[in-house]
Amino acid sequence: MDFRKLAEEQKPSFLKDLNTIISINSVRDEATAGPGKPFGNGPKEALDAMLSMGKRDGFDVKNIDGYAGVVEYGDPDNPDTLGILGHLDIVPLGEGWTKQPLALTVNDGYLFGRGVLDDKGPTMAAYYALKLIREAKIPLKKRVMLVMGCDEESGMECMNYYLSHAEIPKTGFVPDADFPVIYGEKGGAHIILESETPTAIRSMHAGIRPNIVIGKADMTTDKATELQKELFAFFLKANSLEGSWKDNEDATTTWHVEGTPSHAAWPYKGVNAAVQLLRFAGAAFNDKLAHALGWLTSDWTGKNLGIQQDGLYMGMLTQNPGIVDIENGKTSVLLDIRYPNETNGQELLEKIRKAADGTEAGIHAVLKSDSRPLFVDPDSTLVKTLMDVYRTHTGDAYSPAITIGGGTYARKFENFVSFGPELPNDVKTTDQFVGGPHQRDEGIRESDLINAIAIYADAILRLAA
Known part of the structure; x- marks a missing residue:
């Protein structure tokens, strides 16, 4: 079947439905959490909207207590299942947008909006792929389960709940990363650097998520001297930074620095x-x-922490200090560490403790969480099939299957890999800024997302027919 043609015919409906989902601010919100909405009003609204679309289009749908939802196609009694895993929550909107973050903007061949790339757009593409198959009445040997979580960006609590309360698909893919196929994901450790050592910093609260490079920060100290203000101006200029300072009425000075936000998987960006x-x-x-x-924390490779490592399959370890809290004599710095499969969180903790002890600054390291790496045999039927699908639709016979530093739902399930929608070696075709995941003006080329519908439809057909 010509899925690309069918996807193009569905584009007006697809964009309308995508705008509905993009317009919902589905950031996790503890203040509005409750029964049936464990992550707050926004994620619940997004989940309800997707499940309503599923009912509208004739699918069987399930709400897993507000943690996740499932749209199914096929015999409900068929135990042989293919899963597609997407998420409907987003990171905070952030600042500096030139487009509306909570609306789908179509401009010069690109789509913009928070979540259009991570991961509402790809999830909607997978939904429409399944919709095309259903409308074409193609018989499948497997029951297809589109599982949509509501807490991917804040620790994947949604999938932890799902795994213990709902049916687990036997194999599948996650449309939440890059093409061609991602068969490995680095492990993820959160390690906290704590201290009660006296500091000149009276208060500092920076960062909104561990998985985002801190784009701006403020720090309050005792009132600064003229020399310290001159040093600040020199420091900004020497490091090509923008910043400011102001003296406060309570005999303190607040210092501000503008950085550049990025996904923590790529702190060097x-x-x-x-x-x-x-x-x-x-x-x-x-x-x-x-x-x-x-x-x-200044070296993103972890060199100064004693954890620098270059994995055979997964490449360099990365670290990002994503949350910094200093108040009332207590200091906490939360490190987001992405590590290759040759090590683990406990080994990293021991090395960091040794490095911290060497500073003699009273810093103690604590392992908060550790998520093991994902590794699926690149010669498996799953990887080979998806690689063939990708090559058929793109003509790219050279790009290999890869590993990444980002973490997706694939690591929570057995025999799952990540599959698109971003293309390798992509060349931007517009002069406007196009942000990546977790950045301002998050965007993706419209034709790439429409083509992803066709690719996902073909993938479902080959894996489930």
Whole structure:
């Protein structure tokens, strides 16, 4: 079947439905959480909207207590299942948008909006792929389950609940990363650097999610001297940064630095504003704790933490200090670490403790969480089939299956891989800024997302027919 033609015919309906989902601010919100909405009003609204679309189009749908939802196609008694895993929650909107973050903007061949790439757009593409198959009345040997979670961006609590309360598909893919096929994902550890060592920093609260490079940060200290203000101006210029300071009425000074946000899987694409402020405070105030923290966390490869490592399959370990909290003599820095499959969270903790002890700044490291790496045999039937689908639809016979530093739902299930929608070696065709996941003006080429519908439909057909 010509799924590309069918997908193009569905484009007006697809864009309308996608706009409905993009318009919902589905950031996790503890303040509005409750029974049936464990992650707050926004994620619940997005899940309800998707399940309503499923009912509208004749699918069987299930609501897993607000943690996730399922849209199914096929014999409900068929135990042989193919799963597609997407998520409907988003990271906070952030600042600096030139488009409306909560509306689908079509401009110069691109689609913009928070979640259009991560992961509402790809999830909707997978939904429409299944919709095309249903409307074409293609018989399948497997029951297809589109599972949509509501807490991927804040720890995947949704999938932890799903795995213990709902049916688990036997194999499948996750439309939440890159093409051609991602058969491996780095492990993910959250390690906290804690200290009660006195510091010149009176307060600092920076970062909104561990998996986002801190794009801007403020720090309050005792009232600064003129020399310290001059040093700040020099520091900003020497590091090509934008920033400011202001004296407060309570005899304190607040310092502000503008960095560059990015997904924590690629910290080298961003500039961590909080780390820059720690480095400045360490030098300008001769602050032992700030100096130690700034030095330990300044290298995204983890070199100063003693954890630098280059994996055979998965490449370099990365680290991002995603949350910094300093108040009332207590300091906490949460590190988001993506590591190759040759190591684990406990080994990293021991190395970081050794590095922290070497600073003599009273820093103690604690392992908060550890998620094992994902690794599926690149010679498996699943990977080979999806690679063939990708090559058929793109003509790209050279790009290999890969591993990534990002974490998707695939790591929570057995025999799952990530599959699109971003293309390898993509060349931007517009002069406007097109943001990636977790960035301002998040976007994707319209034709790529429409083509993803065709690719996902063909993948479902080959894996389930």
